[in-house]
Amino acid sequence: MRDPVTTVTGITYDRASIKQWLATAAVCPVTKQPLPPTSDLTPNHMLRRLIQAWCTANAVDRIPTPKSPLQRSIVLKLIRELNRSPDADRSTQMNALTIIDKLAAENDGVNRHIMAVAGVPNAMLLFIVKYFKIGEILGVEEALRVLKLTWTPEAEIGFVGDNSDVIGSIMWILKIEIEDSAKLNALIALKNLIEIETSTLIEKLNLEFFEEIVKMMKEKKFAQAAIQVLIETCSWGRNRAMIVAAGAVAELIEMELRSNQETKRATEVVFGLLAQLCYCAEGRQELLKHAAGMAVVAKRLLRNSAATDDRALCVMESVARFAATKEVVAEMLRVGAVAKLCMVMQADCADYLKRKAREILRLHSSDWSNSPCIQVYLLTRNPR
Known part of the structure; x- marks a missing residue:
């Protein structure tokens, strides 16, 4: 074991192994008791020290002490700091965003799950909308990167259904001078949002929206993400007609004419x-x-x-x-x-x-x- 943890059933497992098990079976492998994937896994410090002592005594490479999992309370504190008004204390807000960005990139997905459950994706969307309204891009690239890393279908996105500003803010990002990686993350975020959205917001999309997405299709680096956005929206007949009016059919044909079939998936999409x-x-x-x-x-x-x-x-x-x-x-x-x-x-x-x-x-x-x-x-x- 590299990182021994004890489940609520009292059995100790290696963290990576039990997480892999729980991804497919929500029971304790030994006791067969119910064990949801979100169950707490408590570090077994005593066993870890014994393993490390054995490694030292037997001239085996010593297993390093794993970093402690991110605490939910820390994430909530950072979200509160991030939610401050830009005019009130921008330096504190940017510092909180920098820490969140760093935490999301660490710890092999453990931090990201904790952050998703704590509401970080929703906080990132609120941050993007806030800066869209004041017309500034400071911190937007970091927020989009964190949103991509921490997004899960189960994430609590409570305000999108009755607030079309989030769509407007992402369209703003696609039009302004910003890094290509940020635009790609914006398209991915748009696709993810549309997947969970109610019909209320999707049926309000207009021709200008679809013209901008088709425009993004014309650039190879954005093409697949833009097509995925259109696929998510075209289940509505009205939207389908507007996608056609925006020139999507001709562009799809041109894409295939230019294609050298690098991947099967691209042609499938x-x-x-x-x-x-x-x-x-x-x-x-x-x-x-x-x-x-x-x-x-x-x-x-x-x-x-x-x-x-x-x-x-x-x-x-x-x-x-x-x-x-x-x-x-x-x-x-x-x-x-x-x-x-x-x-x-x-x-x-x-x-x-x-x-x-x-x-x-x-x-x-x-x-x-x-x-x-x-x-x-x-x-x-x-x-x-």
């Missing part, structure tokens, strides 16, 4: 948003308006991952079912979309993908039946 935008008529129209729209979808099918295949087929189905003019049907054949659908039917892929491809082929079988790819498919689908 792009197609995840593209599939959702093509559920609305405006999205399908923008996809077909782009000269390479359908060609990009066809090209990525069967070349990336099952998740990308699923979303590419969703795009094709939306177009084939709701926007299939004669020109569109002919274009799908010309750019190889129909050939790829036939390949899906014969490829070693999931059955649900084959069912999707079959349904799309059936929609316009009369128009595509005489094409060479269909003829080859019919000849080879039941090989002897």
Whole structure:
């Protein structure tokens, strides 16, 4: 053991080992009594000293004394100092923020959990909003870094639902001259907030908001985070239409044209948003308006991952079912979309993908039946 701790059930474990256990099973490994992941773990100083003495006596590298866990009372005191008015005592406020930033970076996540439970994420948002209102960026970068490090889905974010200033403050950060890392942290914070938000605030987002996020998409270093923000907001039909109006569809296609497929995940995220935008008529129209729209979808099918295949087929189905003019049907054949659908039917892929491809082929079988790819498919689908 490097850091022996005793649980409320009276059994001593190594801290790292018991925390890893509690991440998957909320019981004491020995007594089988309930042991929630948030249970107190009391340092066993006597056992630690015995281990260290044994190491010294047996010429083994002595295990260092671990740092004491951060106390909740200290965190609450720092939050109180941080909540002071900037005009009252700015130096004390900045000093508290510096200490919080340092603590969040220490101790392999232990401090971060304690800080999250104590309300640090909420305090960081309040700090950012406060400085947004007075138009100063002092300390904002540190606050965003702490917010990223201490954020958990269970964090108490009590004021966001009825205060749209937090969205306004993050949009302000994206527009001002500030470090790129801070802008990236702001996008991550925006995504996290939207994930837990009620519909009240999400449905109030306007076209200017989406235009700014699409603008961030155009820079490679922000692209994935910006797309994640749009994915979180486009479940609302009104928002979906505004995302399309902001130019997202064309930008997604251009991203894939520029892409060298560095990671499968990047293409999956792009197609995840593209599939959702093509559920609305405006999205399908923008996809077909782009000269390479359908060609990009066809090209990525069967070349990336099952998740990308699923979303590419969703795009094709939306177009084939709701926007299939004669020109569109002919274009799908010309750019190889129909050939790829036939390949899906014969490829070693999931059955649900084959069912999707079959349904799309059936929609316009009369128009595509005489094409060479269909003829080859019919000849080879039941090989002897």
